[in-house]
Amino acid sequence: MSVSVLAQNLRGSEIIKIAGEINELKRRGENIANLTIGDFDSNIYPIPTALKQGIIEAYNDNQTNYPPADGLLSLRESVSKFLKDGYNLDYAASNEILISGGSRPLIYSIYMAVVNPGEKVVFPTPSWNNNHYCDLLSAESVMIETRPENNFMPTADEIRPHIKGAALLALCSPLNPTGTMFGKKDLEEICDLVIEENKNRAAGEKPLYLLYDQIYSQLTFGEHKHFDPVTLRPELKDYTIFVDGGSKCFAATGVRVGWGFGPAHVIDNMKAIVGHMGAWAPKAEQFAMAKFLQDESSVDTYLTELKGNVQASLNSLYQGFQQLKAEGFSVDSIEPMGAIYLTVKVDYFGKTTPDGKVLETATDINFYLIKNAGIAFVPFSAFGTGEDVAWFRASVGTITDADIRQTIPRIKEALSKLK
Ligand SMILES: Cc1ncc(COP(=O)(O)O)c(C=O)c1O
Incomplete structure (x- = not known):
């Protein structure tokens, strides 16, 4: 035993693990909309x-x-x-x-x-x-x-x-x-x-x-x-x-x-x-x-702009998921109220991918979307729920509204391929 019991039992961040996989795919030239990290891209959202x-x-x-x-x-x-x-x-x-x-x-x-x-x-x-x-x-x-x-x-x-x-x-x-x-x-x-x-x-x-x-x-x-x-x-x-x-x-x-x-x-x-x-x-x-x-005036001006942009991105994703739901896909989303996150559901447990793999866990569904739709979420299991929960966090601080809109057709296509 080379380190303390506490150190051995600490769990690493799930989000950082997913980010590692995404970075690897990006290095290989894939275009991934990374909605995993609860951060901002400071070129899209510079500080005041x-x-x-x-x-x-x-x-x-x-x-x-x-x-x-x-x-x-x-x-x-x-x-x-x-x-x-x-x-x-x-x-x-x-x-x-x-x-x-x-x-x-x-x-x-x-x-x-x-x-x-x-x-x-x-x-x-x-x-x-x-x-x-x-x-x-x-x-x-x-x-x-x-x-x-x-x-x-x-x-x-x-x-x-x-x-x-x-x-x-x-x-x-x-x-x-x-x-x-x-x-x-x-x-x-x-x-x-x-x-x-x-x-x-x-x-x-x-x-x-x-x-x-x-x-x-x-x-x-x-x-x-x-x-x-x-x-x-x-x-x-x-x-x-x-x-x-x-x-x-x-x-x-x-x-x-x-x-x-x-x-x-x-x-x-x-x-x-x-x-x-x-x-x-x-x-x-x-x-x-x-x-x-x-x-006060700089604070107010900054907050108004930041909130407007974040809300527009969250709404685009929310509406995109509602549209897919209306078309019969097994997805859902909860109206954005605050922060930089949207709650989305992608309930495809038990479905089979084109290469014959059965999606058994939320992590499986997430990686299917990363590889086939070029979009990455974080399963709620990273926030303490079971792996059988089909809900995910989408974080919009590192992507523009225009890029978010482009992900919806990709999600639709990837989900259409599941049997
Ligand atoms: C709910 C919540 N509290 C606190 C923090 C930590 O923020 P800070 O970057 O100021 O340490 C975060 C960061 O993601 C958060 O989501």
Whole structure:
């Protein structure tokens, strides 16, 4: 045994495995629409010009030494104002906000700050990476299997039987991988469940905490409105830790500036954990983000354009799948509500390919489409569901709307060949 038990048991990212196969096919000259990675092509979606300019200026100004452990005060102040203006949330720059190198260190540090090894973490499937964080913490994963009729969002009734004694409930809206969101009533019911569970806990017992990942909350479409637990139930402020940041709403995944906010004592512990990992956001990027967030008109202009383009791509794919469904193909799609994802169904289990292979798993269907339709999705099995689930995530940040439209006839042709 050359490495730790934990290291041996860690599962690699399924998405990176699929990306490896795609890159190999691309090297051989195949044209693949890669809808796998939850990222942006920065030539299609560059970061805001003012943010880029601010980063360059900060480097020119030699802002290159260690940032403060909880982030630059100017950035915490900007985030505090951004939260007040955009969400009517009150979080103090002094001790309720933590800046980190993108939002991943926030998630990891929330898990580390509130979950002991062996304790229960409740989260829906499909969802993003909670299974891996449970593995890292040696926590017990309690996966709530969600249903397409609920847009793959968990309900209070589904969560209720599992909540007793849990350390953490991890929720996300808009959700990666589905691009769907909580409605007000559904989230309220879940909030009430958390409040009730905490009322039932003994004095001095560790409460049930709620991790609320709203990294896609600025990317919502049409009439779909983002809700958060603390606005709906202010008493949850003591138990809710938010994950947020600039990675997705400013197409700035490589800039690495995330912000978390929550009860001061949890934020303080997270600060120590992030500090030990050295997972701070680069100082120059923090300077620039602090300035950019204050520039309301640049933020609004950028978000309007980004959302318009992302929504157009998601709609093209959604409509394309609805058209195929109307023509009798065994496919479906769920209306895009937020984030950069569309949920699509390609239910061809048991069908035989022209070269005689039977499609037995979601991975088989995905690879059939990669090789025969030149389009790659991510099966929901990469987000914790079984391989017998025929639903997939399509991520549109690395492709143009025009390219997306071209994929529909290719999908149609490939599916027509299955017997
Ligand atoms: C739901 C969700 N939370 C957090 C993250 C991590 O974002 P960051 O790049 O800021 O670490 C992602 C990235 O894909 C995500 O989908």
